[in-house]
Every structure is written in structure tokens, then in C-alpha cells.
Amino acid sequence: MDVVPPELNSLLPDEIMDTEAIVTDDDLPAVCPAPPNALERQDTPVPMETEVPEIVTLCTAAPSIPVQRTQAMTTLTSTDSTPSSGSMGTQLLLTPSSSAMTLQPSSPQVTGSLQRLSTSLALPANHQLILNKVAASPGSELKPQLLKQDGQKLVVTTLGKGGQPIVLAMPHSAAKAGTLLSAGDGKGQPQQFKVVTIGGRTDLKPMVGVQALSTASQLMGTSQTVQQGQHPKTLQITKKVPVSTAAPMITKFIITKALNSKGLNSQTSLSPVMTGRVLTQSTPLTPPRTISVMDALSSTQSGSSKMAISPLKSPSKLTVVSVASPSPASPQKSVAVPLSMALGQQILHMQQQSTPASPAKAGLSHSTTQTVKPVQTVTVGGVGGPQFKTIVPLATSPNVQHIQVPGSRFHYVRLVTASSGSPPAPTGSSPSVAASLQPAKPMVVNSATVRMSVPIVSAQTMKQVVPKPLTSAAPQVVTSQQQRLIMPATPLPQLQPLPPGTLLAPAPGSGNMGYAVLSAPYVTQLQQSTIVTLASSSGFSSPTCVQTQARLPLNGLSDFPSSLSASESTSRQRKPCNCTKSQCLKLYCDCFANGEFCSNCNCTNCFNNLEHESERLKAIKACLDRNPEAFKPKIGKGKEGESDRRHSKGCNCKRSGCLKNYCECYEAKIMCSSICKCVGCKNFEESPERKTLMHLADAAEVRVQQQTAAKTKLSSQISDLLTRTTPAISSGGGKQPYTFVTKEVAEATVECLMEQAEQAELSNQSQAMAERVILEEFGRCLKRIINYAGKAKTDCC
DNA sequence: GAGTTTGAAACT
DNA sequence: CAGTTTCAAACTC
Numbered sequence: 066m067d068v069v070p071p072e073l074n075s076l077l078p079d080e081i082m083d084t085e086a087i088v089t090d091d092d093l094p095a096v097c098p099a100p101p102n103a104l105e106r107q108d109t110p111v112p113m114e115t116e117v118p119e120i121v122t123l124c125t126a127a128p129s130i131p132v133q134r135t136q137a138m139t140t141l142t143s144t145d146s147t148p149s150s151g152s153m154g155t156q157l158l159l160t161p162s163s164s165a166m167t168l169q170p171s172s173p174q175v176t177g178s179l180q181r182l183s184t185s186l187a188l189p190a191n192h193q194l195i196l197n198k199v200a201a202s203p204g205s206e207l208k209p210q211l212l213k214q215d216g217q218k219l220v221v222t223t224l225g226k227g228g229q230p231i232v233l234a235m236p237h238s239a240a241k242a243g244t245l246l247s248a249g250d251g252k253g254q255p256q257q258f259k260v261v262t263i264g265g266r267t268d269l270k271p272m273v274g275v276q277a278l279s280t281a282s283q284l285m286g287t288s289q290t291v292q293q294g295q296h297p298k299t300l301q302i303t304k305k306v307p308v309s310t311a312a313p314m315i316t317k318f319i320i321t322k323a324l325n326s327k328g329l330n331s332q333t334s335l336s337p338v339m340t341g342r343v344l345t346q347s348t349p350l351t352p353p354r355t356i357s358v359m360d361a362l363s364s365t366q367s368g369s370s371k372m373a374i375s376p377l378k379s380p381s382k383l384t385v386v387s388v389a390s391p392s393p394a395s396p397q398k399s400v401a402v403p404l405s406m407a408l409g410q411q412i413l414h415m416q417q418q419s420t421p422a423s424p425a426k427a428g429l430s431h432s433t434t435q436t437v438k439p440v441q442t443v444t445v446g447g448v449g450g451p452q453f454k455t456i457v458p459l460a461t462s463p464n465v466q467h468i469q470v471p472g473s474r475f476h477y478v479r480l481v482t483a484s485s486g487s488p489p490a491p492t493g494s495s496p497s498v499a500a501s502l503q504p505a506k507p508m509v510v511n512s513a514t515v516r517m518s519v520p521i522v523s524a525q526t527m528k529q530v531v532p533k534p535l536t537s538a539a540p541q542v543v544t545s546q547q548q549r550l551i552m553p554a555t556p557l558p559q560l561q562p563l564p565p566g567t568l569l570a571p572a573p574g575s576g577n578m579g580y581a582v583l584s585a586p587y588v589t590q591l592q593q594s595t596i597v598t599l600a601s602s603s604g605f606s607s608p609t610c611v612q613t614q615a616r617l618p619l620n621g622l623s624d625f626p627s628s629l630s631a632s633e634s635t636s637r638q639r640k641p642c643n644c645t646k647s648q649c650l651k652l653y654c655d656c657f658a659n660g661e662f663c664s665n666c667n668c669t670n671c672f673n674n675l676e677h678e679s680e681r682l683k684a685i686k687a688c689l690d691r692n693p694e695a696f697k698p699k700i701g702k703g704k705e706g707e708s709d710r711r712h713s714k715g716c717n718c719k720r721s722g723c724l725k726n727y728c729e730c731y732e733a734k735i736m737c738s739s740i741c742k743c744v745g746c747k748n749f750e751e752s753p754e755r756k757t758l759m760h761l762a763d764a765a766e767v768r769v770q771q772q773t774a775a776k777t778k779l780s781s782q783i784s785d786l787l788t789r790t791t792p793a794i795s796s797g798g799g800k801q802p803y804t805f806v807t808k809e810v811a812e813a814t815v816e817c818l819m820e821q822a823e824q825a826e827l828s829n830q831s832q833a834m835a836e837r838v839i840l841e842e843f844g845r846c847l848k849r850i851i852n853y854a855g856k857a858k859t860d861c862c
Numbered sequence: 863g864a865g866t867t868t869g870a871a872a873c874t
Numbered sequence: 875c876a877g878t879t880t881c882a883a884a885c886t887c
Contacts, residue, residue, distance in 0.1 A: 643882065653872085653882055653883090692871095719868085719869080726868095726884055727869055
């Protein structure tokens with residue numbers, strides 16, 4: 066089983082996502098029929114500040130393929146304006162890799178180290194991509210491998226410190242995507258690679274999809290970034306997954322994110338486009354596995370299943386983990402994809418690769434002519450169906466719109482996908498993206514618009530987002546022992562709400578494949594033990610990293626902890642619990658109640674962690690048995706005519722007057738409603754007590770802000786004063802306002818001190834006494850200085 | 863920081 | 875479903 070660590074998600078280009086345009090009701094359901102209850106949560110407010118839609122794709126290959134191949138995918142976008150359709154001679158130059166690669170057309174995919182290419186990419190008119198050459202790793206015996214097929218030239222090279230070879234395929238046409246390349250292994254051991262072309266190229270704004278292939282490097286987790294110009298195009302992280310020889314299983318993880326597809330694909334402009342990220346794991350001594358990004362269409366055709374995950378509360382992140390080895394030929398199932406829940410959704414894309422690198426598969430990345438601006442998006446998808454796209458954060462992309470949300474601590478960035486050739490036609494499903502051609506500029510949007518965007522910076526999540534340095538040379542190995550499932554890979558139909566850590570029922574026909582839903586803390590914990598090296602580059606500086614957090618309704622398990630209101634989510638950003646007796650396995654524990662693992666809590670005897678998966682699952686089940694809606698958000702949408710937000714059950718306060726945080730309504734900053742059973746409630750609109758409290762609260766807040774500002778100002782003034790007085794003393798030069806320790810004063814002071822010293826010496830006083838006298842004299846001098854200073858200041862004023 | 867209050871959750 | 879107990883957060887001192 067592979068686990069996608071949260072850092073990977075954080076590195077996803079989610080900061081530029083506009084999720085609304087991505088998923089529409091017309092798409093995913095068609096692929097994966099959603100259970101009836103999968104859409105129940107539509108009325109649930111989506112915490113716009115914390116929901117980061119993600120698409121996780123899990124791919125499993127035929128277990129019977131004991132191959133040792135590593136494939137890392139990297140997508141590139143090209144701004145080359147030269148019409149390149151069908152042109153020959155597209156060439157991509159990369160630096161030599163440490164190990165040779167052999168690409169075999171029919172080779173199945175295996176997971177591999179992710180390559181992050183930190184190079185500048187030039188794409189001249191002759192379609193020759195040249196990545197900055199990086200010194201080959203020691204022992205590198207290879208030269209750049211030029212690969213040709215159908216007019217393509219590919220160069221196998223090594224980029225970055227990982228020294229892992231990368232093959233980039235540049236399709237000059239969609240039909241030729243998926244070129245297979247071959248290279249010689251430095252050790253004489255052929256390795257199979259499959260090149261999948263991601264994205265296509267348009268006439269005016271060609272977008273070149275490049276897939277980097279890497280050999281089975283002993284070092285895992287090394288990632289590199291492919292950049293075009295100064296814009297990082299993709300960020301992918303791979304981990305080598307231990308592959309059992311007895312049961313070779315290829316597991317692929319692709320994290321994709323929804324992206325506005327407008328303007329990206331002329332033929333599928335209305336299709337949702339998703340960004341993808343490939344995650345793989347591998348161990349040094351085991352064959353690398355293949356990672357691939359596949360478009361939804363191809364996936365569907367090849368028997369893939371999709372799973373829509375509804376947005377969840379901020380602190381949690383869900384990850385789908387492949388639990389069991391799939392049967393290669395087993396048909397895949399759709400798990401449930403309510404596309405109407407596109408916002409903040411996570412989509413789990415489970416794919417079986419029963420067929421090795423067949424042309425059809427290689428073509429999965431085919432995309433029709435696409436028009437892409439220097440945006441960070443790369444279309445990976447195919448024609449006529451949902452697509453996966455890789456969104457590459459561009460720090461200074463002109464197509465990124467900074468969105469400022471009043472009252473939000475998050476910084477939103479709207480990714481604007483503009484096509485030069487054909488303006489994106491606004492679609493009904495994603496009208497907000499229609500204006501994507503606008504130059505990047507700060508803008509203020511209302512919450513309705515904001516919720517379609519993705520926060521790119523969360524102060525409290527940033528620390529979790531910081532990617533591991535690329536230079537990490539230590540092998541990052543994730544062993545199967547380190548990976549845990551909260552529940553066995555068996556269906557759990559009885560669980561309607563699916564908290565993180567719950568196993569997803571295998572899709573019908575998917576064989577014995579199961580999926581586990583992991584919450585962010587879970588992944589975090591896994592990550593702590595199973596380190597995955599993430600590439601870090603300037604292009605992915607912390608501000609662009611996003612801690613994606615979402616929760617999901619899976620298999621119709623839409624009731625699982627989910628959305629809090631924006632204020633709620635921001636107010637309780639990962640508040641540590643202090644449970645002592647509940648073992649954090651009851652709803653008393655906020656962490657547990659929110660479907661989160663305890664992390665950095667003060668709890669004792671905590672079972673809400675990886676080490677107690679079974680207990681936790683039992684507790685979850687028990688809670689659900691007691692109350693199937695136990696993990697539903699308490700604050701939901703009220704009835705018509707009522708407030709937009711109200712407590713789902715209402716409070717039962719008796720003594721607090723519902724004006725203290727004991728009251729859940731008041732805590733959520735909402736009024737008590739008709740369903741509340743509170744006594745002596747003062748938490749209603751016209752309540753004078755409530756108004757008073759509100760005013761006091763506002764005043765207190767203002768006061769705090771003022772105090773903070775005053776402190777800041779004082780510190781600044783002190784600092785400034787010090788900087789101004791220092792030169793006056795040291796240089797003895799010009800006098801400055803309120804600077805009285807001038808050269809003359811200092812000299813006079815020194816003379817006084819010397820005089821005292823001489824007197825002490827003449828009087829044969831002891832050294833201690835002499836020091837005391839001198840200090841006393843110094844004190845007097847200071848006193849005089851202060852007095853003169855005060856007097857001078859008074860006179861000045 | 864310790865103790866108290868409070869109300870939701872859990873239990874009977 | 876109601877009453878009681880348990881629990882952890884909120885609150886007070």
C-alpha cells in the first residue's frame with residue numbers, strides 16, 4: 066500500500082486551482098455513478114478557506130509484471146508559439162543520467178522515482194527542448210539519449226541531484242503521444258520505460274507534455290522540477306514501493322487536482338480537467354514502479370474508477386491508499402463521483418493497468434490540440450472525457466490572480482488559463498473562469514467566488530507543507546510494514562459516513578482491491594515514519610505550497626466529517642485536545658470528532674493515532690452506530706427563511722444563556738434556532754445581551770490589534786533610535802536629535818572615570834574598591850547625561 | 863495553574 | 875426517550 070504524504074499534497078499546485086470549472090455534474094457521474102447519498106452534502110457549506118480539492122489517482126498494474134522500471138512523470142508546458150502540430154524534430158535535451166535506460170514499447174509501467182526537473186526549458190521553433198544540463202551523478206556513464214519516434218527526439222538525461230535519468234517525450238501531435246523510448250542501461254541491465262506523452266500542443270500556444278522517466282534509482286524520493294523558463298511546471302513526488310517478487314504489484318499514485326480546462330483543450334474545453342501528481346514509492350532494492358498520469362477518458366476506457374471526495378474540514382486531508390493487489394483483468398468500478406461536489410473535492414482515481422504500455426495506454430495522455438498560455442497547467446487528459454492536468458504553480462505568472470478574501474487568513478490565487486488563439490468560452494458550469502484571460506491582478510471576491518478557489522497559504526498549515534529538500538540524499542524508503550491500514554481491505558458497507566482511516570469498499574469488479582481513506586494526520590504520521598523526499602525549489606516556495614485538506618464522501622459516505630463554516634474552520638485550526646480518559650476515541654475529543662488524528666495534542670493515552678488503528682476504527686464504528694450522523698457537521702444550512710447556518714441539532718444550554726462558548730451555537734457564532742432546546746436563551750438576533758457581547762468582543766479585538774500595533778511601533782522606534790544613536794557615539798560626529806551621548810560627553814565621562822581611578826590608586830584603595838568608585842562615578846555621569854537630555858528635550862519642545 | 867462550570871456525549 | 879454519568883472544554887479565580 067502506498068500512502069500519499071501530506072507534503073505531496075501540499076506541493077500540489079492547488080494554489081491555483083479553480084475547482085468549480087473542473088468538475089461538473091455532467092462528468093464524473095457519467096464515469097462513476099454516485100450513490101444516492103453521495104450528493105447529500107451539497108447543501109453543506111463548503112469551507113472555502115480550507116477545502117482543497119484533490120484528485121488522487123491510484124493505479125495498479127498487473128501483478129504479473131516483475132519489471133524493474135521507474136517512471137516518473139513530469140509535465141511541461143510550453144509557451145512556444147510556433148505552430149508545431151505534426152512537425153518533426155521535436156527534441157528535448159536533458160543531461161545524461163547516471164544510469165542508462167531502456168525503453169520498451171510494451172513494457173508495463175512501474176513506479177519510479179519522481180523526477181523534479183529544475184531546469185530552464187527552452188523551446189525553440191524547431192521543437193527542441195533543452196533543459197539545463199546538470200552534472201551527471203558520479204558514475205554516470207551515459208550521454209544524453211536521443212530518441213526518435215515519429216519525428217520526436219528525446220533525450221534521456223539526468224537532472225538534479227538525484228542523478229536519476231529522465232526521459233522526456235515531446236509529442237508533436239496528440240496522435241503520437243506515448244512514444245516509447247529505449248536507452249541502454251549503464252550496467253547492461255535493460256530497464257523498461259514507458260513514455261507517456263502528456264498533453265498536446267496547439268498551433269498558437271503549444272503545450273508540450275513531457276513525461277520524465279526515471280530509472281530505478283536506489284535513492285528514492287528524489288524529485289526534480291521541470292521548469293519552463295522560470296516557471297516550474299510540475300512537481301511530482303515518487304516513492305519507490307517495495308515490490309514483492311512473489312506477487313509483483315505495481316501501484317501508482319497520482320494525485321490530481323481539478324483545474325479549469327477552459328482554453329486548454331479546444332475539443333474538450335468544457336470537460337473538467339484535473340491536475341495530476343504522481344506519487345510512487347519504491348525501495349532501493351525493489352523494482353521501481355510506474356507512475357502515470359492518465360486522463361479520465363483513458364482511465365475509464367482502461368477500466369478505471371473514480372471516486373469523488375467531498376471537501377472536508379480544513380485540518381484533515383484524505384488520501385486513498387491502495388490496499389490490495391488488483392487483479393489485472395478485473396474491471397474497474399466507479400466508486401462515486403458526485404461532480405456537483407466539485408468544489409473542494411478529492412477525486413480518487415483508481416486505475417488498473419492490466420495492459421502494459423500499450424499504444425492505447427501510451428496514448429492516454431494524448432490530448433487534442435490545446436491552447437495554453439504560460440500557465441501552470443498541463444493537460445494530461447485525453448479527448449472527450451475528463452482530463453487530468455498538472456498545474457504548475459508559477460510564482461510570478463501573469464495568469465495567476467491573487468484573490469483576497471475579506472476576513473480570510475488565506476491567500477487565494479486563481480489560476481487563469483488563457484488561450485491566445487481562442488478565448489475561453491464561458492460555460493455554464495464554470496462561469497467564473499470565463500474571465501480567466503484577465504491579467505493577473507489582486508482582486509477581492511465574495512465568498513461565493515472564493516469558495517471555488519484554493520487557498521495557497523495557510524499560516525498554520527504552512528509548516529506542514531514545507532517540502533523536504535531536494536538535496537536529501539538519504540534513501541527514503543517506505544516499507545510495507547510502515548504502512549498501515551485502518552481497516553482491512555474489505556468492504557464495509559455498514560459504514561455510511563466514512564471517517565478518515567476507513568477503508569473504502571472495493572469497487573465491484575475491482576477484485577480484491579481496497580482503498581483506505583487516510584486523513585491528513587494519518588498521512589502525516591505515516592510520513593513521519595515513511596519519509597518521502599519532496600523536491601524543493603524556488604518555484605515552489607512556501608507561499609505557494611498548500612496544505613490541502615479535504616474530506617470525502619466515499620461510496621456515498623458523504624456524511625463524514627466535513628465542512629465547517631469558514632469561521633469555524635479558521636477558529637479551530639488544529640486545536641490540540643486535552644483528553645485524558647476518552648483515549649481520544651470518543652466524540653468528546655474534538656480531533657476524533659472531526660475525523661482527525663491527534664497531532665501535537667496534549668492528550669494522554671491517546672488512541673487516535675496510527676498505533677491504534679483497530680481501536681480507532683472500532684470507535685468510529687461505534688459512534689456511527691450510535692449516531693449515523695455523528696461525523697456530520699453540526700453547523701449546517703438552515704431551512705428556508707432561516708439563517709443560512711444553524712446548528713443541526715440545536716443546543717441544550719440551560720445556564721449559559723447561550724452566550725458563552727459552552728453553547729455550540731454561540732461558539733459557532735450563529736444564532737440559536739427553533740430546534741434549540743436551550744433555556745433562557747439570549748443568543749438571538751435582537752438580544753441586547755448578545756449585542757453587548759458582540760460589541761465587547763469587537764472592542765476587545767480592536768484593542769488587541771491596537772496593542773499589537775503599538776508594540777510594533779514601539780519596537781520600531783526603539784530600533785530606529787538605536788540605529789541613530791549608535792553612529793553618534795561611535796563616530797562622535799554630528800549631533801542628532803535626542804542623542805546626547807556625543808563624543809564630548811563620552812570623553813568627559815571617561816575623564817571623570819579616570820579621575821576616580823587615579824584617586825583610588827593614589828589612595829591605595831583595593832581593586833574592588835576602585836571598581837566600585839569608578840562605577841559609582843559612572844552612575845553619576847549617566848544620571849547627569851539623562852538630566853541634561855531631559856532638559857534639552859524640554860527646551861526643544 | 864487549579865478548580866469550577868457547563869453542556870455534549872455516552873451510558874443506563 | 876428520559877435520566878444519569880462521563881467527559882473535556884470553557885471559564886473563573
